[in-house]
Amino acid sequence: MIGYLDAVLLLLVMATVVFVAAIWRHYSARGVREQYGIPEGELLYSDLGEPGEALFSEKYRISGKPDYVLRDEMTGAYIPVEVKSGRAKKPYWNHILQLGAYCLLVEERYGTSVPYGILVYGDGRQHRIDFTDTIRSQVLSTVEEMRRCIKDGTVRRNHTAPVRCVNCAYLAECIYALEGD
């Protein structure tokens, strides 16, 4: 049978473990943040350092995991941040759409409007992408088109680069995957 002192000791050990884990998470996220030059702001969510829980939209039936969600220090707005390892002078359109989808998810998750998101590329360039009505409707029409393609079986690969398949999360299931050299 466990005694009173043992129980107190156990509780103290558990509290210490939880505290140390929280500190480790904080500094792990901060290290990645500094590595990628993520702007300052309260960190509400992170999928870098260690995996975060996927955000899900009941309204649009989409889900996804932005790399970060920050609270803008000046305005208090909730801002999704997506980090890309490649370099780009200008943000790619597919990255803008992905960020737009995250804006929708953050809106629903936190019950707030999202004015913009941030794309960070491997060369340290940051691009603030305003979440305009145009981007919102482009995201939704793209989601609809993806659903239609899946339903009528007209999905096709849109590239010829095996390296993209090697690193793809859908490699095991994809019938269009290219083999590497």
Ligand code: SF4
């Ligand atoms: S494995 Fe399939 S889904 Fe992934 S990049 Fe290759 S073709 Fe696209």
